[in-house]
Structures are given as structure tokens and as C-alpha cells.
Amino acid sequence: MSALQRRWFGMSQLASQTAGVTRTGVRPALVYFFGALGAVIWGYDNGVIAGALLYITREFHLTPAAQGVVSSSLSVGAAVGAVTSGALAQPWGRKRLIFIAGLVFGTGIAVCSLAVSVPMFVAGRVVIGAGIGIVAVSVPIYLAEIAPARIRGRIGALTQLMIACGILLSYLVGYALSPLHAWRLMIAVALVPAVVLVAGIWVLPESPRWLLARGRAEEARAGLSRQVGAAEVDQVLAEMRETLARAKPSWRMAFRPGVRRVVLVGVGLSVFTQLLGINTVVYFAPTILKKIGFTDQASLLNTIGFGIVSIIFTVIAVRVIDRWGRRPLLIVGALVMGASMTGMAVLSWTIGLTVGLSGLLALACLTVFKAMFSLTWGTASRVVVAEILPLSVRGSALGFAEILNFAAIFLLSLVFPILLAAGSGTAFIVFGVMGLISCVFVATLVPETKGRTLEQIESTIVAGQGK
Numbered sequence: 001m002s003a004l005q006r007r008w009f010g011m012s013q014l015a016s017q018t019a020g021v022t023r024t025g026v027r028p029a030l031v032y033f034f035g036a037l038g039a040v041i042w043g044y045d046n047g048v049i050a051g052a053l054l055y056i057t058r059e060f061h062l063t064p065a066a067q068g069v070v071s072s073s074l075s076v077g078a079a080v081g082a083v084t085s086g087a088l089a090q091p092w093g094r095k096r097l098i099f100i101a102g103l104v105f106g107t108g109i110a111v112c113s114l115a116v117s118v119p120m121f122v123a124g125r126v127v128i129g130a131g132i133g134i135v136a137v138s139v140p141i142y143l144a145e146i147a148p149a150r151i152r153g154r155i156g157a158l159t160q161l162m163i164a165c166g167i168l169l170s171y172l173v174g175y176a177l178s179p180l181h182a183w184r185l186m187i188a189v190a191l192v193p194a195v196v197l198v199a200g201i202w203v204l205p206e207s208p209r210w211l212l213a214r215g216r217a218e219e220a221r222a223g224l225s226r227q228v229g230a231a232e233v234d235q236v237l238a239e240m241r242e243t244l245a246r247a248k249p250s251w252r253m254a255f256r257p258g259v260r261r262v263v264l265v266g267v268g269l270s271v272f273t274q275l276l277g278i279n280t281v282v283y284f285a286p287t288i289l290k291k292i293g294f295t296d297q298a299s300l301l302n303t304i305g306f307g308i309v310s311i312i313f314t315v316i317a318v319r320v321i322d323r324w325g326r327r328p329l330l331i332v333g334a335l336v337m338g339a340s341m342t343g344m345a346v347l348s349w350t351i352g353l354t355v356g357l358s359g360l361l362a363l364a365c366l367t368v369f370k371a372m373f374s375l376t377w378g379t380a381s382r383v384v385v386a387e388i389l390p391l392s393v394r395g396s397a398l399g400f401a402e403i404l405n406f407a408a409i410f411l412l413s414l415v416f417p418i419l420l421a422a423g424s425g426t427a428f429i430v431f432g433v434m435g436l437i438s439c440v441f442v443a444t445l446v447p448e449t450k451g452r453t454l455e456q457i458e459s460t461i462v463a464g465q466g467k
Contacts, residue, residue, distance in 0.1 A: 031204050036143060036158040037197045038098055038135035041105050043166025044190045045074070045128050046279070047307070050286050051174025051300050052183035059183075060118050064421040068414040070122060071283045075410035077108075077126035081133020082402035089399070093214075094142035094207050097134055102198035104131035106191060113188040129406070136402045140386035144454065145207035153321035153450060156383035161314045164374055166193075167282060168307030175300040209454070212240050240455060259390055263397045265445050266385040269330075270401040272438040273381045274408035276337050277431035278373050280416045281306070281366060288366070291420060292359045302363065306370045313374035325450045326380045330442040333376025338435015340369040341428045348425035377438075387449045390458050 049071055057067060085097055108127030115121035139159055147155035173189050211220040225233050285306060289299035321329065343365040351358045389397045419427040449457055
């Protein structure tokens, strides 16, 4: 990354304080980049189906119900990957799981690219989904545990930035290959970042917290010295040891008072992130625009615009999340996204979604929705979930949260094409109502975590001493 990029992500100060190079010879900015690279593949495989589905539908003669199955199959594998990753996060470590995710991604992408039938394509999507599930658990934990508290929000937000980059890349590739109807090549392009991830992950340091939990104190100290000043290392290590002493990993810990509450918050944030409707826009934006009356090329070109908007507002989120805090972003985002989806419903029920004024208004609603998701929930919800879960249940609880997250994606992506074919107003108004409900959820239950170390969060919020 350039000096300008490091300044944007708040990493230049970190680099100067750590002599600019980790013990493995890798600069901190590169550590964070590779740590989040799996999210690029996650975003690409999520977004590529939007363009590819136009041509897969024609080649395999998919009905709206079959389109839902093809799109939602990713979530089935993701749920399996999430629960597996959650169970293995503590014994195997974060780095090893990210490496495995790269191998799983490569396998699934190859199967989809070579698919000669719908069942074979769906099977490949399930395998890709497993890779996404692994990444969804391991990457946020890894980034949260290696980043200093003062910039942890920014570093955690890299996951959403990488997802947004992957989605935009998939839209660009889809548009470039659309004249050839080359949907197989659209999917196969994701092999490139998968190979880079598999090759590059081993040069990164492991999480100091995981190393300390495994009895590798000297390695933990070396890793921690790259995150905080030399005078703080002993104090932070002592806090980690104290946390580990009272936090023996166990599913039963999730039901203890205090812990139970934050697990509920983590699960709720993960589920509401999907119930707001983001993946229906990611998966079906070209299909929605086609229904309005846009051509294939115009639909794909507009989705590129959505991707650019997403990148811009994610970068803004990276800049402001540690300044504004998590709660304000989540509350405002839920209200604005709910209003955008309500606007789509009103347009559908009144003047109709057609080319012309209503089409432009619908395009504006979708653009506002994408922008606000990237600025708020897409970034802040992942950061908060990774921060608030106690060490004793961090992997397993995040895995459980992601299972329900992907269950919501499965349900919405399975049903949405059918609702869209029948008239989309009902689907959009449900998303609008969810915006209001999720706002109330955040305002009443979600704590503010900016500026606190993970140990401080666990000792105060989990113990019920503050919000």
C-alpha cells in the first residue's frame, strides 16, 4: 500500500510505532491487507452471481424458484463453514482457518466454472459458501485481535471494504464479459485472489491472544510489542492472562449472565444485517433493473455504479468509525435504509417500477440504500460483533451468529425472486419495517465499544458494568 493509502486507513502512525516491519518482515499495512483478503473473494463470489445469473438463467432455463435456489445455495455452505470455523477457531488458530478457506474457495470456484448442469453448479456454490462461512468467522476475529484498540474499528472495517472491493470487481468483470455471455469466466476470475490468499497467508503473524491461550507466551509478547508501546506490553499481557484465567472456552459460558446478553446482541446484529435487505440488492440488482425495463448492459452498468458508491462510503466509514462510534452509525443507518426500502415499496404500489421517473426514483432509493449500508451496518455491525464477544466463546458464538446470518440470507434469496416476479412491494416494505425494528434493537441493547481494548470490553460490558 502507498503512504496515502496507509494514511487513509490510519495505519501510518501504527507503522511508525512498530518500526514499520513485523517480526516476520511484513509491514503492518500488508498484514491487515492479507488478513482481510479472504473478504475480497467473499465479496466477489457474492456479487458475481448478479451478472452471471442473467446468462445462467437462459442457458439452464431457470424459473424464478430455480433462480432462488441457485442464489441461496451459497448460504447453505456458508452456514456449514461458519459452524466449522467457530468450532475450530480456538484449537486451530485464525491463520490456519483463513488458509483452509482459500483452498475451499478454489475448489468451489473450479466446480462452478466447469458446471454442466444446475445440480453441479449448485454444489459448487455450496462449496464456495463454505469458504465464505470460514472467512466470516476467522477474518473478523483475526483483525480484531491483532489491531491496537485505538484503530481497531478501522482495521475491523477492512473486512467490509474488502467485501465491497470484491463486489465491485465482480460487477466490472460481469460488465466486461457480458457481450460474450461468458458467465463461466466471470466466476473463474475469483481463482486469482484465492491463489494469492493461499500463498500469502503464512507470512502473517498469529493473534497474540490465541498464542497466549496456547501457552506460547514469548511469541505472544513479540506480536503484542508490534501493537502497543514497550511500556504497555506487560500491562496488556497481564490483562490477557487475567481474562484467560477466568474464561475457559465452553459453550456453557454463552448462557452465563452478562455473556448471554452480549451473545444475543452479536446474534441480533448479524441477523438484522441481512433482514435489512442488503443481499437481495447484491444478488438481484440487475434482475430488479431488468424488471424495471433496463437492458442487460444498462443493468450491469448501473450495478457498477452501486459498487463504486459502496467503496466510497466504506472508505468514509473506515475514517469515521473510531471517531463517531459504532452506535450512532448503526442507528442512523437503520433508519435511512428502512426509509429507502419503504420508498421502493411505495413506488411499486403506486406509479409502478418502470423506465422513466419511477425508474430513476427507484435507482436513487437503491443507491441511497447501498451507500448507507456501506457507511453503517456493513462496517460497524461486523466490528461490534467481533469486539463484544468474550474470549471464552468468541469463536463458537461468532460461528453461531454467522449461521443465523446465512440462514437469513438463504431465506431472503430463496423467496425474493418469487416475490419480485409477483410484484416486489411486499418484499420492500418488509425491509422497511426491519429498518425500524433494528434501530430500536441497537438503541436499547447494543453497547458502544470504541476506544476500549478487548479486555476492557469484556471486564465492563460482559460484567454488566456499562454500555
